[in-house]
Amino acid sequence: MSLNPAMLAIRFLLELVAIASFGIYGWRSFDSPWKFLLVVLLPLIAAALWGTFAVxxxxxxxxEAPVSVPGTVRLVLELVVLFGGAAALWAASLPRWALISVIVLVIYQALAYDRIAWLLKA
Incomplete structure (x- = not known):
């Protein structure tokens, strides 16, 4: 698996966008007082899942892996969090941003074929 610094930086930015998207969903989709809780809680849950389960x-x-999981489980988790961020934007009535997010994610996943292959073998 290549560790291209540009791909690692892009993946990090995609992680941040996905996590922030859950907060945007919490803020835009719920009434007070729930939105104040969910704007913090939803991104924390996504970040905790992302950081805890690793190959x-x-x-x-x-x-290092705080909780060791097989590569296929990690791949599913990554896809759920990243594309879940796009779904959160859609659910927050931001369809253009959701579509842009999906397009960028699909392109990234196509370029990260070596990581996907590694996760499927791990």
Whole structure:
């Protein structure tokens, strides 16, 4: 698996966008007082899932895994969080941003074929 710094930076930005998208959904889709709780809670849950479950030896994550999972589980988690962020934008009545997010994610996933192949083998 290549550790291209540009791809790692793009993936990090995509993670941040997805996590922020859950907060946007919480703020725009719920009434007070729930929106004040969900704008914080939803991104925290997404970030906790992202940071907790990892494949042992993943060089893009220091090789450490707080909770070890197989590569296929990690791949599904990544896809759920990243594309879930796009779905959150859609649900927050931001369809253009959701579509842009999906397009960027599909392009990224196509370019990250080596990581996907590694996760499927891990």
């Amino acid at each position: 042992p030896g993943d060089p893009s994550r220091n090789g």
